[in-house]
Amino acid sequence: MRMYTEERAPSKRNFVKDVLALTSNHAVAYAVRSLDVDVIASYPITPQTTIVEKLAEFVANGELDAEFVNVESEHSALSVVLGASATGARTFTATSSQGFLLMHEVLHNVSGLRLPVVMAVPSRAVSAPISIHGDYSDLMTGKDVGWIVFICASAQEVYDTVLQLYAVAEDERVCLPAIVAYDGFLMSHTMERVEVYRDDLILEFAPKRVKRLLDPANPVTLGELALPEHYYRYKYSQLSALDGSREVIRSVFKSFYSYFGIEYDFVERFKTEDADFIIVVYGGASWGNAVEAVNITREKGLKTGALRIRVLRPFPIKEVVDTLKNVKGFSVVDRAISFGASTPGPVYADVVVSLAEYGFSIPSVCVIAGIGQKVMYVSDFVRVLEELVKGKEGVILL
Amino acid sequence: MIEVRIHSRGGQGMVTASQILASALVCEGKYIQAFPEFGPERRGAPLKAYLRFNDMPILKREPVISPNVLVVSDETLLSLKDTLLGVSADTVFIVNTEKNGFNLSYAKVFTVPATSLALKIIGRAIVNTAMVGAFIKAIGIPSLSSVERVLPRFLNGKRVEKNFELVKAAWEQTRQVNGDDSG
Numbered sequence: 001m002r003m004y005t006e007e008r009a010p011s012k013r014n015f016v017k018d019v020l021a022l023t024s025n026h027a028v029a030y031a032v033r034s035l036d037v038d039v040i041a042s043y044p045i046t047p048q049t050t051i052v053e054k055l056a057e058f059v060a061n062g063e064l065d066a067e068f069v070n071v072e073s074e075h076s077a078l079s080v081v082l083g084a085s086a087t088g089a090r091t092f093t094a095t096s097s098q099g100f101l102l103m104h105e106v107l108h109n110v111s112g113l114r115l116p117v118v119m120a121v122p123s124r125a126v127s128a129p130i131s132i133h134g135d136y137s138d139l140m141t142g143k144d145v146g147w148i149v150f151i152c153a154s155a156q157e158v159y160d161t162v163l164q165l166y167a168v169a170e171d172e173r174v175c176l177p178a179i180v181a182y183d184g185f186l187m188s189h190t191m192e193r194v195e196v197y198r199d200d201l202i203l204e205f206a207p208k209r210v211k212r213l214l215d216p217a218n219p220v221t222l223g224e225l226a227l228p229e230h231y232y233r234y235k236y237s238q239l240s241a242l243d244g245s246r247e248v249i250r251s252v253f254k255s256f257y258s259y260f261g262i263e264y265d266f267v268e269r270f271k272t273e274d275a276d277f278i279i280v281v282y283g284g285a286s287w288g289n290a291v292e293a294v295n296i297t298r299e300k301g302l303k304t305g306a307l308r309i310r311v312l313r314p315f316p317i318k319e320v321v322d323t324l325k326n327v328k329g330f331s332v333v334d335r336a337i338s339f340g341a342s343t344p345g346p347v348y349a350d351v352v353v354s355l356a357e358y359g360f361s362i363p364s365v366c367v368i369a370g371i372g373q374k375v376m377y378v379s380d381f382v383r384v385l386e387e388l389v390k391g392k393e394g395v396i397l398l
Numbered sequence: 399m400i401e402v403r404i405h406s407r408g409g410q411g412m413v414t415a416s417q418i419l420a421s422a423l424v425c426e427g428k429y430i431q432a433f434p435e436f437g438p439e440r441r442g443a444p445l446k447a448y449l450r451f452n453d454m455p456i457l458k459r460e461p462v463i464s465p466n467v468l469v470v471s472d473e474t475l476l477s478l479k480d481t482l483l484g485v486s487a488d489t490v491f492i493v494n495t496e497k498n499g500f501n502l503s504y505a506k507v508f509t510v511p512a513t514s515l516a517l518k519i520i521g522r523a524i525v526n527t528a529m530v531g532a533f534i535k536a537i538g539i540p541s542l543s544s545v546e547r548v549l550p551r552f553l554n555g556k557r558v559e560k561n562f563e564l565v566k567a568a569w570e571q572t573r574q575v576n577g578d579d580s581g
Contacts, residue, residue: 021421021430021548133436154455186459190433191420193455288459373436377460 008261015197015260022194024158024187024284028094028120028180029054030194031162033064034202038089041069041080045099046132047122047188052094074099078106078117085115086222088212090166093117096184097124100138104145110177111146111238113223116169116210117177118162119147122188123283123335125372133373134184136283140336140346146238148178148245149313153268153284155192157310158182160262163197167206167252174245175211176238181312185373186285197260205259242314249311266316268308270294272323275305277388280324280332280351282309285376286369290333293381297389304385309347317354324355324362329388331365331396333381344368344395363391369398399452400537403462405481406471409441411526414552415471416447418530421548422540423451431456444475465489467537471512471529473500492536492572494525501575508536510572519564520557527561531568542569 022030028051032040040059042052058064067084071077074095081091095103100121110117123139125131136151143149148168152158158180165178182188213222226234246266253264270291272278281290290306297304307323307330309316324330334345343349345366355362367384370376380398387396402419406412413434420432428451435446448462464484473495475481485491487505494512501507512528520527530545545565549558 019424021417021424021432132438185436186433189436190431190459191417192431193424193429285459288457291457375461377463378458 013201015201016195017198018196020194020196021191022155022159023050023189023191024152024155024182025050025120025122025189026054027155027159027194028162029058030196031159032092033058034197034199035090035163035166035206036199036203036208037064037066037092039067039069039081039084039091040093041071041077041084042093042095043071043074043077043099045074045096047124047134047184048094048096048099048120050188051120051122055092074102075106078103078110078119081117082106082110082113082115083214085110085117085210086113086214088210090170090208090210091117092119094120094122096122097126097138100142101126104142107142107145107147109223112234114175114238114241115177116166116175118165118169119177119179120162121179121181122184123181124184131372134186134188135371135373136181136334136336137371139179139181140338142179143313143346146176146242147313148174148176148242148249148311150178150180150310151282151312152180152182152187152310153287153308155187155190155194157264158187159194159196160256160260160264163202163206164252164256164264167255168245168249170206170209171248171252172209172211174241174248176241176245183283183285187283201259205255246314249314264310265319266311267319267323268310269323270306271298272305272307274303276303276328277385278305278307278324278327278330279381279385279388280307280309280320280330280347282312282347283335286333286335289376289378289381292378293385296378296382297385302385302389312347315350315354317357320351320354321358321360324351325358325360327362329363329365329391331367331384331388333367333369333384335368335370337368337371363393365392365394365396367396367398374398399450399456400466401462401464402449402467402469403465404447404449404469404471405475405478406445406447406469407475408439408443408445409524410471411524412445412469412471412529413447415526415529416449418527418545418548418552419533419540420449420451421551422544425544425547426540428452429455431459435461444478444480446480467492467533469529469533470494471525473497476502490536492529492532494529494532507575508532508572509575510568512568515564515567515571519567520560527564528568531565532572534565535569535572536574542566
């Protein structure tokens with residue numbers, strides 16, 4: 001996969017429309033505008049709000065011809081886009097924290113109905129006590145409900161991922177909803193350089209393909225009662241659809257590269273090839289600081305590397321195992337807590353189980369960091385790598 | 399990479415100032431990272447904002463610990479111990495002050511009477527665009543024309559013109575004081 005530090009591949013076409021300084025939230029809004037989304041419904045909540053504020057502005061000034069539905073709650077916001085998606089409309093919503101929790105029941109309905117809704121989740125801590133700040137506590141409560149979930153590490157990647165997710169979700173082999181998540185505040189409100197692309201190329205890359213399920217001329221009922229002899233079949237088909245989406249995701253990455261010259265993958269690696277110790281992370285703040293920490297520890301002569309989980313669902317088992325199977329030790333830095341689970345790190349658990357499935361048992365550390373946006377310094381990540389080298393195992397609460 | 403830390407008070411518009419600078423720097427081909435220290439917005443409370451810019455993509459995402467440039471939009475903030483954390487002899491200071499004899503015991507100190515200029519030109523003590531002008535004078539980038547180009551993204555209608563006038567006036571009235579001699 002490309003690093004940000006590498007140039008784009010040369011393209012025959014002039015695809016960059018403009019180079020802007022955008023927050024990740026505004027990067028989402030610019031992508032949604034170019035994708036010509038038909039229906040948007042959302043309820044404001046920090047740190048998501050500036051996405052839909054920008055989209056409301058685009059709709060109001062005529063730059064985006066969409067139905068913008070104001071609702072009284074996030075439960076209704078997701079219900080509105082559920083219904084709209086069933087009529088064949090391209091839809092978008094966004095939320096964070098308590099709003100994501102309030103959507104939870106509808107999250108299952110959208111994936112169960114196989115509707116290609118795309119949602120942005122700049123991730124935030126959850127109450128109590130009240131925190132408006134970032135971590136991934138909200139997202140982790142909804143990672144296993146049948147949605148495709150990507151976690152990004154830069155505003156450019158957020159923009160690119162929104163384009164990719166519509167192409168994946170609406171593919172007839174997939175028909176699943178998708179979430180683009182990223183660090184609340186540390187990315188949602190951080191301005192970065194973003195290259196935005198020509199609308200015509202975006203719509204060529206991700207043409208509108210939402211299936212029309214609800215049609216007044218041909219009435220049907222969706223999501224009706226399924227008795228035991230049928231219910232499990234729907235659920236098993238969701239399971240295989242999400243597993244099978246890996247191939248479509250891979251083909252969308254290839255297509256994206258041919259259009260826009262950036263090579264994306266399920267994971268991103270930094271100096272992992274010869275590394276003895278690898279720090280595994282997700283999200284932008286953790287990734288940037290982990291890469292810096294690898295550079296610092298490499299200068300001290302330690303053979304370290306960093307791995308970023310970009311696609312959380314479907315989990316990139318093979319990529320993770322291939323990267324970690326020969327190391328002497330690894331850690332996973334989680335920004336959420338699984339209370340009372342076998343390990344407090346939700347993604348740490350995924351990584352350990354992936355390795356176990358392939359018969360690998362490697363010394364490892366579960367790190368919890370950045371809870372409620374407790375400041376994460378590069379030096380914290382250096383310390384984690386140094387502890388790994390010393391043979392540390394167990395849990396580190398930063 | 400240049401790392402900038404901004405110390406200001408809620409209501410002075412300095413988060414926007416960091417974004418104006420960031421946008422103008424993007425016009426000049428730079429990679430940027432601009433973010434405030436997030437919290438409840440309280441008028442008058444001390445707040446920090448950060449700006450990094452570089453010719454290469456920026457990976458590091460921690461608060462600015464050792465600033466190359468320290469922007470202080472209210473000189474009373476210099477009495478807080480937080481403000482001078484991590485500064486070095488090479489740090490460039492850009493301070494909003496009305497005092498003629500203002501000085502600090504650092505080598506590179508620039509001052510600008512941003513509050514009085516803002517009151518005179520835009521009629522309000524919102525100093526963000528004045529501090530943008532001072533930044534350009536002290537650091538040499540971005541250019542005034544890049545700032546002129548991006549201002550309409552942040553301000554409406556007539557405010558653009560008046561604020562650009564303020565940027566230029568502050569640019570003209572920003573002075574380097576000789577910090578070495580003052581003790």
